[in-house]
Amino acid sequence: MDNEQTNRRIGKLDAIKSQGIPVYPERFSTNYELHEAALLEDGTSSVRVAGRIIGIRSFSKLSFITLSNIQGSLQLLLKKEEIGEVSFNQFHDLLDIGDFIGVEGHMYTTKTHEKTLRIESYVFLGKALRSLPEKWHGISNIELRYRQRYLDLIMTKDTQNRLLARTQMVRSIRRFFEDQNFFEVETPVLQHTSSGAIAKPFKTYHNALDTQLNLRIAPETYLKRLIVGGFTKVFEFAKCFRNEGISPQHLQEFTMVEGYAAYWSYVDTMKLMRDMVLFILEKTFNSTTITLQGQTIDFSSEWDIVSFRDLILIDTGIDIDLYPDVKDLFEETKRKNIDLEHSEIESLGRGNLIDLLYKKMSRPQLVKPTFLIEHPIDLSPLARANDDNPALTDRFQLVVNGAEIINAYSELVDPLEQRRRLEDQALLKSNGDLEAMEMDEDYLKAMEYGMPPISGWGFGIERLLMVLTDSDTIKDCVFFPLIKKL
Template sequence: MSNEQIALRIEKLETLKSQGISVYPERFSTNNEIYEAAQLEDGTSGVRVAGRIMSIRNFSKLSFITISNIQGSVQLLLKKDEIGEEPYNQFHNLLDMGDFIGVEGCMYTTKTNEKTLRIESYVFLGKALRTLPEKWHGLSNVELRYRQRYLDLMVTKDTQSRLLARTKMVRAIRRFFEDQEFLEVETPVLQHTSSGALAKPFRTYHNSLDTELNLRIAPETYLKRLIVGGFTKVFEFAKCFRNEGISPQHLQEFTMVEGYAAYWNYEDTMKLMRNMVLFVLDQIFNTTTITIRGQTINFSLEWDIVSFRDLILKDTGIDIDLYPDVEDLYQATLRVNMDLEHTDIESLGRGNFIDLLYKKMCRPQLVKPTFLIRHPIDLSPLARANDQNPALTDRFQLVVNGAEIINAYSELVDPLEQRRRLEAQALLKSNGDLEAMEMDEDYLTAMEYGMPPISGWGFGIERLLMVLTDSDTIKDCVLFPLNKKL
């Protein structure tokens, strides 16, 4: 945008001031939202709305103007013989696209069947010094759309509807869990250890305490401390941080919903999660049937349940149960010429190696909602071992459209077994596995005071929204994604 254009708009601003007009007024009293006004009956008078001017179509003695906000738009009619010559000329000489106005008038329908507000009076509410983008699409503008999301929200319908859906989703999820008698809580973002998931943390420093801290990768161990303290059903909308690679399915800063129920097992949680997804779909889309990758999926039908071993065996021909040693499993993948595209593959423990195998070879094929169960225990350091097969865990993940959108398990509540597993994770970490867990003595102390049976679950808001809105990248599902500094 040229400096001349900005200077011209500033000149108009000064002219408005010289005419005694408040260019940044304190307020404007409305009696309808824009989207509501567009639905009012013809003849409704005294309608007061305000918004940003998004288009102006001029004719000899009248103009059609569109004002909008994130929730909708409405057409306005400005007629010289109805408003008066001076206000009419003032509008055309001094107001621009992008400016804000407040109007009062009467509703009618045009010959082209468009609900329109006939302006009886208008008030200037704010000047835009920069011109709005005329076109906002195409690959060349993708990064700019993320950097200047406010412009993207103004003019891109898909962005508006997707991010409004995010707000509706958060509201629906909160309502669902509250209706199930879960209590919403908050736990710390700054933590001494990075427990609760297999991920690399962001590190920070607390000056007054003179100590290194991590930004949390998950709220898990603190929510479990609340179960020790007497809570029985809790959930949290937790902002989490993982210092990991960028991909279409990963954000370094994201919102996780995590919760725990005392006296439940993972099968109870499977039912809860299914009901939650159906409730969210109904609240956002008024249907449980949506289109993903061009495929119509009815979420109200039964969901597939498949074991980790069976899925990998089907897609790769490798039976992971035959390879208790990670080196042997790695050699098995080499024998079938499988390239898992990992820079430091030989440093991975067996759990993370199996996870890599699954993510590269199996997960992309899972489009319909599928419960993946019976994960190897070395992939789940905080999950309860299965009673029949202690090498597996009582865990499930919900996978839709090649993305894991929910992770849940019956929790490990045996403090002695938990210590053994965290020691094993600490050994992996010292051997170079950056995603292995740290030892967490404070959490182990809490466990030693006693825990009931527990089942827990967690999912990312952005990941769930990405899948349900069939978005290409998770960056489209957050209001302000992180970008490289220019």
Template sequence: MSNDQTEQRIEKLETLKSLGIPIYPERFSTNYELFEASQLADGTSAVRVAGRIMGIRNFKNLIFITISNVQGSLQLLLKKDEIGEVPFNQFQNFLDIGDFIGVEGNMYTTKTNEKTLRIETYVFLGKALRTLPEKWHGLSNVESRYRQRYLDIMMTEETKVRLLARTKMIRAIRRFFEDKEFLEVETPVLQHTSSGALAKPFKTYHNSLDTLLNLRIAPETYLKRLIVGGFTKVFEFARCFRNEGISPQHLQEFTMVEGYAAYWNYEDTMKLMREMVLFILDQTFNTTTITIQAQRIEFSLEWDIISFRDLIFKNTEIDINLFPDVKDLYEETKRKNIELEHSDIESLGRGNFIDLLYKKKCRPQLVKPTFLIQHPIDLSPLAKANESNPTLTDRFQLVVNGAEIINAYSELVDPLEQRKRLEAQAFLKSNGDLEAMEMDEDYLTAMEYGMPPISGWGFGIERLLMILTDSDTIKDCVLFPLTKKL
């Protein structure tokens, strides 16, 4: 920490201490937030606010100061003839950009039309020992931005706006579901099996139980146990963990919103999800029109609905229905000169192979909100089979700008069929498909006690925010993304 500027700041700190000024006072009572104070009428008196000093403009007998926090900023005026010579000189000599102050005064508007608080008294509230970086805006090392996110929030308006939008979005989602009479619940992060999605889990060890556990990849099977127990409408903000590759669209630790409604099917959920997205846009951004990749998208218009088979045929001219065997399908992609990068492509089951084909060749083309329906059954081990075509599932994904932002289906509630599918998944897993599911006897037992018809959905907060704010990478949509250890 030792550099000349830090040493100078420590000297100022020691001087303040020697003058009997509290260095780290316990509290300061405010009566307005900064963003509220900036909207007060001229002449409003006894306004008390506090914040970090982000700007100082010194003149002979007056100083303009800008203080701020994550929600707003306010200009202050410190005049020698109004505050007194000693406090004025103390500010000039001992306070720096980055320090915290609390002030009381009256509001007025300057000649340049800026709302300003004329300081009557001020209190020192904390010293910054490090100087705020001057070159932060030109910072090319993205890892530094993530590692010191507190500086990024302070120094980069775009970061601050996006991460505040995340908080607003979470509040809107919670309000939406509560207004629809869904009950918020919490389910375990530490689990014996890794069911609920096709993904590779993180593993951990429980010392007292002397057992290996997984960090959950999804809350799905526990939320469905609650439906067995008599809940009819539930949702959860679930921290999930998937030990998968890093990409601009994937986080290994992320927040999933997942929910279930008894007696619904996936078409009911489609209506709910469309309504939810429009509500989120209105509450978070005050608009339903978003600019994505320089294209204005009006979410309130009708959304396209397309089947998995039609979409793949449209983009590759391969009819997946003609290739029930994964090896034949793989050969067909090679005949069409379609290159699919994967570390161990020949170990993939048919469902995961089709998913890879879709992700590489089809998904990037979907920009406007599109419901993708009728997924192959081997891609959806927990979804209900379509009654007229049992090779397909009653499922949809909402895709926007090449990213899946919501996944939902009519749930499989037949325990015998579920057992068959989990056995097939376990077979794939034993043959090297690391993303296949494992057997979950406890969940099957719960199912055997009886389940009503159910529809459920899940979506990642970060993925949704990434799309709605047109961010380049999902790491920009989490407060503290994981970085390599220095």
């Protein structure tokens, strides 16, 4: 803390108190947001707004003040002859940049064509004891921007726009699914097993039950239990936790939207997801055309559909169907001089090795929206096997700008086949594959009571926002990213 600056501001706070001015007033009644007031016609009177002072330009008998919040800003005019000498001097003697005020006045337009509120009265609403940064840019400030996101939000327009877009995106997603007659539900975060995805869980301990639990890696198996229970269309905004490596595309705590529809196949879900993405773009960005890596992409155009096998064959020259054994496939990648950069690569099962190969060699090349289909079955332990080729699954991923943003299946509803696949996963886990799935007897029991045909999907809010805003790192797309403690 800058003690000199803070002491000076505390002195002003004491002076405010000594003059009988409330330093922490209960409320201030506004009738416009700042960005709304900036659109009012000249002459509009009795305009009441409030906000943080982020700029003051002072002259002898007048000052221009800028108020700001997350949605926008507004210029104010404070004139000595209109406000009175006492109030004019109090403002300059006692208030600083960073403080909060409420004002009432009328609108006019300056000679420089800026909508401005002429202050008729103002009220002190809060003192900032620390000074705002004068500059907020450069690589040296990146970690500080994550640690003090509130300052980043005050000072950085890109951050304001991106995180405001996040809230608008969440609103549009919820509205889309509700309009499609899906029920929003909630499922447990604390779980006995870590099923629903291939990932390493965080572990915790429940003192009252004297048992070890996992933070969920996905809500999948509980949402499917609801289908067993009679729901036909469900979705959830689910906080998920995966104890995996940090990268520009991965968070260990993230928000997933996952949903299921009984009696659907993955082909039905493909259409739903395309409609949803177009709806999100319209509601969040007012356009279906955005710029990614310098390319202007119209999402309303046709989307490519390509198989997992064909994509890897095109990009590596390896036909994964020719290598049913994981060791043979690994040897072939070495013959092709492909370094997959994984510390425990020899312990991976075939599915995770194929996934690693795809992520290294193919995914970064996919910029335009592309449906990736026909994943190998050992990469999809909870997906339905294809009727024509049981080695493949009825699954798709939507890949945009080098990132997977949606994952969807026709779900496996055969409890005997599900047991066999989870047993295979448990064997991989016992042999050192930390990302393999655990056995989940409770979920298998639910399946044995009967499941209809189901299609489901999942996507991360942060990943979707990162892709659609062409952000460099996913940390920019969460309000308070987790970083190392100082």
